[in-house]
Amino acid sequence: MSIKTIERKVLQKNDEVANQNRSFFDKQGIFALNLVSSPGSGKTSLLEWTLKELEGRVKTAVVIGDVQTSLDAERLSSFDLPIIQLVTNGSCHLEAALVKDALADINPEETELLFIENVGNLVCPSSFDLGEEMKVVISSTVEGDDKPLKYPAMFRNSKVLIINKTDLLPYTNCDLDQLRTNALKINPDLTIFETSCVSGEGVDDWCNWLEKQVMEKTWKNVSA
Amino acid sequence: MHELSIAKNIIRIAGEHLSPDEQALLTKIRVRIGKFSTIVPDLLQSGFEAAVDGTAMENAKLEITVIPLRVQCNSCGEVSEIEPVDFTCPVCCSNDVDVVEGNEIMIENLEITEPINH
Ligand SMILES: Nc1nc2c(ncn2[C@@H]2O[C@H](COP(=O)(O)OP(=O)(O)OP(=O)(O)O)[C@@H](O)[C@H]2O)c(=O)[nH]1
Ligand SMILES: [Mg+2]
Ligand SMILES: [Zn+2]
Numbered sequence: 658m659s660i661k662t663i664e665r666k667v668l669q670k671n672d673e674v675a676n677q678n679r680s681f682f683d684k685q686g687i688f689a690l691n692l693v694s695s696p697g698s699g700k701t702s703l704l705e706w707t708l709k710e711l712e713g714r715v716k717t718a719v720v721i722g723d724v725q726t727s728l729d730a731e732r733l734s735s736f737d738l739p740i741i742q743l744v745t746n747g748s749c750h751l752e753a754a755l756v757k758d759a760l761a762d763i764n765p766e767e768t769e770l771l772f773i774e775n776v777g778n779l780v781c782p783s784s785f786d787l788g789e790e791m792k793v794v795i796s797s798t799v800e801g802d803d804k805p806l807k808y809p810a811m812f813r814n815s816k817v818l819i820i821n822k823t824d825l826l827p828y829t830n831c832d833l834d835q836l837r838t839n840a841l842k843i844n845p846d847l848t849i850f851e852t853s854c855v856s857g858e859g860v861d862d863w864c865n866w867l868e869k870q871v872m873e874k875t876w877k878n879v880s881a
Numbered sequence: 882m883h884e885l886s887i888a889k890n891i892i893r894i895a896g897e898h899l900s901p902d903e904q905a906l907l908t909k910i911r912v913r914i915g916k917f918s919t920i921v922p923d924l925l926q927s928g929f930e931a932a933v934d935g936t937a938m939e940n941a942k943l944e945i946t947v948i949p950l951r952v953q954c955n956s957c958g959e960v961s962e963i964e965p966v967d968f969t970c971p972v973c974c975s976n977d978v979d980v981v982e983g984n985e986i987m988i989e990n991l992e993i994t995e996p997i998n999h
Contacts (some may be wrong), residue, residue: 784920
């Protein structure tokens with residue numbers, strides 16, 4: 658019997674491509690966000706509001722991952738910006754190589770902010786680095802207040818939590834304070850926003866914060 | 882849910898490290914899976930069995946060691962095992978902690994039986 662030592666990460670290949678994406682973003686001064694949530698929490702809806710709010714303020718491009726359809730990309734097609742649809746063909750998450758392919762379709766000179774809408778899933782996308790600056794996790798009020806405890810890896814690995822569907826609070830048993838407390842127990846560094854993609858309430862706070870982050874990245878790039 | 886894709890990656894990496902002869906003699910693949918890695922060991926085990934079936938390495942078994950979640954506290958410096966529902970240092974109650982172990986999805990080594998000569 659002989660033993661061959663390997664000692665390497667199973668996802669090392671993905672991590673290597675993710676690092677290539679990250680260098681690309683850094684070199685081009687692109688702020689890349691990986692948008693994650695359960696199916697239907699409102700990733701595409703929040704994108705619709707955010708793109709409208711940031712129109713003329715930040716040069717934006719969008720990559721949308723979907724298991725099968727291009728419906729989400731069609732919803733955003735009225736915006737005059739690059740919308741790139743990725744179909745994962747059944748896979749429950751985006752991988753770095755798919756995103757890398759998509760980057761060939763954006764003009765880095767014309768991009769300051771890149772949204773990557775991941776496949777609706779609170780588990781798998783947390784293992785796959787895409788090279789993003791940060792993950793933004795959306796949890797909607799109709800999902801209750803215990804999602805952070807049930808899916809801690811996603812909340813721990815995100816920088817921002819957006820609590821969406823606040824307009825539906827009166828119809829749910831979701832306790833906002835409890836949701837915040839649970840999320841901060843998993844990750845005390847989370848920046849938290851509350852939004853409704855029906856009324857648009859809270860979208861401005863999120864967008865102002867985001868614009869500031871993008872500017873800091875772009876300036877760092879100019880001065881570097 | 883992505884255990885099958887992890888299993889396929891494990892098989893690919895093992896294949897890259899072995900000659901065709903060695904692949905047929907592979908008996909064990911040892912992996913370390915962190916408790917905080919989102920991988921469910923049972924699902925990885927069945928995913929592996931499904932994926933390895935019919936390949937040159939189909940006699941190989943997957944041996945999974947589960948690594949607990951450990952954090953190091955930035956206030957008191959202690960390393961403690963915690964459950965992934967509350968990232969607080971059990972020693973001093975600070976929430977300024979870093980995960981030091983429990984995230985890993987690592988392939989450790991491969992066990993090969995000696996070829997039978999003569
Ligand atoms: N009441 C209410 N409904 C919302 C809100 N945000 C989204 N929705 C609705 O929730 C449903 C799902 O929203 P999407 O934006 O498609 O969610 P998603 O996260 O992109 O979904 P997947 O891409 O399929 O994972 C749609 O019917 C939206 O109209 C909100 O703030 N309030
Ligand atoms: Mg969507
Ligand atoms: Zn401590």
